[in-house]
Amino acid sequence: GENVEQHPSTLSVQEGDSAVIKCTYSDSASNYFPWYKQELGKRPQLIIDIRSNVGEKKDQRIAVTLNKTAKHFSLHITETQPEDSAVYFCAAPPWGGSQGNLIFGKGTKLSVKP
Amino acid sequence: EAEVAQSPRYKITEKSQAVAFWCDPISGHATLYWYRQILGQGPELLVQFQDESVVDDSQLPKDRFSAERLKGVDSTLKIQPAELGDSAMYLCATGETGSSHNEQFFGPGTRLTVL
Numbered sequence: 001g002e003n004v005e006q007h008p009s010t011l012s013v014q015e016g017d018s019a020v021i022k023c024t025y026s027d028s029a030s031n032y033f034p035w036y037k038q039e040l041g042k043r044p045q046l047i048i049d050i051r052s053n054v055g056e057k058k059d060q061r062i063a064v065t066l067n068k069t070a071k072h073f074s075l076h077i078t079e080t081q082p083e084d085s086a087v088y089f090c091a092a093p094p095w096g097g098s099q100g101n102l103i104f105g106k107g108t109k110l111s112v113k114p
Numbered sequence: 115e116a117e118v119a120q121s122p123r124y125k126i127t128e129k130s131q132a133v134a135f136w137c138d139p140i141s142g143h144a145t146l147y148w149y150r151q152i153l154g155q156g157p158e159l160l161v162q163f164q165d166e167s168v169v170d171d172s173q174l175p176k177d178r179f180s181a182e183r184l185k186g187v188d189s190t191l192k193i194q195p196a197e198l199g200d201s202a203m204y205l206c207a208t209g210e211t212g213s214s215h216n217e218q219f220f221g222p223g224t225r226l227t228v229l
Contacts, residue, residue, distance in 0.1 A: 042222070043220040046219075102159070102218065106156050107155065107156050
């Protein structure tokens with residue numbers, strides 16, 4: 001069954017505000033957590049990822065935090081801009097999975113209002 | 115910058131017909147994935163190849179779907195016969211290796227509409 005849950009499904013923020021998207025996973029042995037951005041009509045693209053040996057990773061306005069005890073990880077976007085509007089997907093290895101497989105969350109549609 | 119290529123970009127077919135999608139990976143990428151993405155949801159894995167071998171097809175409806183990667187490079191996904199519920203975006207993604215987790219590079223997808 002599905003083992004990656006993502007919330008919220010939609011998020012609307014004002015330009016300049018922060019946005020936070022959260023995902024939970026099932027397998028405590030999971031060790032890789034990527035975030036993909038999919039703009040309307042375009043392919044998903046990796047924006048940031050984190051491995052289980054660190055708790056936080058930043059790349060300019062984007063950061064990902066990982067709580068292994070609670071089995072959740074979050075995407076943080078600061079100083080949001082209209083071009084951040086897109087659908088964001090989290091992913092994690094499936095229960096007992098290996099070989100590079102990923103299970104994707106259902107996605108969060110982020111709207112940044114100017 | 116190298117990208118994953120897919121064709122066709124759009125396909126409209128009638129139910130019970132056969133359809134085929136093609137994926138050309140980034141050169142050197144040993145791992146290839148086929149995903150189905152229903153509107154408003156995340157990609158769902160159908161099949162994973164490592165070189166020419168299938169390593170996971172547990173979610174592939176094998177009564178009507180088939181996939182091959184004969185030479186370990188490009189790949190074809192086939193549906194025969196197509197059903198109304200198969201309408202979706204079919205995404206191909208590739209990566210450098212399947213032995214550990216690394217970035218998956220997605221193609222533009224094939225949007226299938228079954229009438």
